[in-house]
Amino acid sequence: MSQPLSDAALDQLFRTARTYNGYLDQPVSEAQLHGIWDLMKMGPTSANILPARLVWCVSQDAKDKLAALAGGTNPDKIRKAPVTVIIGMDLDFHEQLPWLFPHADAKAWFDGNEPLREISAMRNSSLQGAYFLLAARALGLDTGPMSGFDNAGVDAAFFADQPRVRSNFISTLGYGDPATVFDRSPRPGFETFNRID
Ligand SMILES: Cc1cc2nc3c(=O)[nH]c(=O)nc-3n(C[C@H](O)[C@H](O)[C@H](O)COP(=O)(O)O)c2cc1C
Numbered sequence: 001m002s003q004p005l006s007d008a009a010l011d012q013l014f015r016t017a018r019t020y021n022g023y024l025d026q027p028v029s030e031a032q033l034h035g036i037w038d039l040m041k042m043g044p045t046s047a048n049i050l051p052a053r054l055v056w057c058v059s060q061d062a063k064d065k066l067a068a069l070a071g072g073t074n075p076d077k078i079r080k081a082p083v084t085v086i087i088g089m090d091l092d093f094h095e096q097l098p099w100l101f102p103h104a105d106a107k108a109w110f111d112g113n114e115p116l117r118e119i120s121a122m123r124n125s126s127l128q129g130a131y132f133l134l135a136a137r138a139l140g141l142d143t144g145p146m147s148g149f150d151n152a153g154v155d156a157a158f159f160a161d162q163p164r165v166r167s168n169f170i171s172t173l174g175y176g177d178p179a180t181v182f183d184r185s186p187r188p189g190f191e192t193f194n195r196i197d
Contacts, residue, residue, distance in 0.1 A: 012137055012138070012140075013134055013137050013138060017137050017142075018142070018176065018178075018181045018184075019143070019144050019145065019181065019182075020142045020143065020144045020172065020174070020176030020177065020180055020181060021073075021077055021144060021180040021181065021182070022077065022080060022081075022176075022177045022179070022180030023080070023081050023082055023142070023172070023174030023175055023176055023177055023180075024174070024175045024176070024177050026082070026174065026175040027082055028082045028083050028141065028173060028174055028175075030058075032139060032141065033056050033058075033083070035135075035139055036132060036135045036136050036139060036141070036173075037054070037135075039131070039135035039138060039139070040128060040131035040132045040134075040135040042131075043127065043128060043130075043131035044127075045124040045127060045128065046120060046123070046124055047097065047101045047104075047106045047109070048097075048100050048101045049093045049094070049096075049097065049100065049101070049106075049120060049121075049124055050093070050096070050100060050124075050128070051089045051090050051091075051093035051120065051121040051124050051125045051128070052087055052088065052089055052090075052124075052125040052128035052129065052132075052168075053088040053089065053090050053159075053162070053165050054085055054086065054087055054088065054132075055085065055086040055088065055158050056083055056085050057078075057083065057084045057085065057086065058082075058083050060079075063078055063079050063081070063084055064079060065157055065158075066078050066084055066086065066149075066154065066157075066158070066170065067079045069149050069150045069153040069154050069157060070146065070148060070149040070150075070170075071148045071149060071150070072148050074146050074148050074149060077144060077146070077172055078146075078170070078172060081144070081172035081173065081174050082173065082174035082175075083172070083173040083174060084170055084171065084172050084173065085132070085170065085171050085173060086154060086158055086167055086170050087125060087128065087129045087132065087167070087168045087169055087170065087171065088125070088155075088158075088159060088165045088166060088167050088168060089121040089122065089124075089125035089165065089166055089167075089168050090121065090162070090164055090165050091114070091117050091118060091121050091164045091165070091166065092117070092164040093110075093117070093120075093121055094106070094107045094109075094110035094111065094117060095107070097110070121166075122168065125168045126168060126169075129145070129168060129169055129171070132171065133145060133171065136173055140175075141173055141174065141175065142173070142174060142175060142176030143171045143172065143173055144171060144172035144173075144176075145169055145170070145171040146169065146170050146171065146172070147169045147170075149167075149170060151166065151167045154167040154170075155167055
């Protein structure tokens with residue numbers, strides 16, 4: 001039977017983990033990117049649809065291209081981070097279901113139903129984005145998720161050859177510089193946004 005994680009692990013994943021706006025000058029290896037994927041891919045998605053399609057922007061060219069499509073203070077963060085990942089979603093994820101969900105004809109549930117595919121892709125790629133954040137933290141890395149960018153522009157720049165893939169959100173990745181975090185915003189207690197019926 002599983003046991004609760006240690007306080008140190010819970011701190012690293014949640015309680016002291018932060019959103020970073022800048023990173024230490026410490027590289028992130030390709031093996032670490034694989035390590036993140038190998039953890040995050042195990043998080044559940046409905047019918048194992050796994051709609052997320054990730055582009056890991058490691059080269060300065062890729063980061064500059066992405067930064068040019070971001071707003072506010074985001075471009076500088078993207079350019080300077082060791083890695084910035086685009087979490088995209090495949091609206092035709094159902095084409096993969098014969099091998100991803102072999103127990104049933106799940107492809108048929110989505111065939112010809114674009115609205116169901118859109119909401120399923122958004123819901124489940126967002127979940128996968130959250131698994132990404134936690135997998136990175138679990139491996140000792142830090143992240144800075146962002147939605148302040150031109151989605152259509154990013155789709156044209158990064159998914160031109162995959163027209164059924166759309167960007168969901170992006171995130172910087174690296175070893176966070178503690179000097180770059182904002183003051184912690186309030187996190188309300190249970191009674192504020194919860195109810196037990
Ligand atoms: C989906 C998503 C989109 C976000 N978009 C932006 C953004 O465009 N620009 C930005 O500076 N921060 C962005 N943030 C960062 C949030 O403001 C930050 O994660 C939140 O305030 C919690 O900060 P903390 O983890 O340090 O407590 C985004 C976070 C998430 C999860």
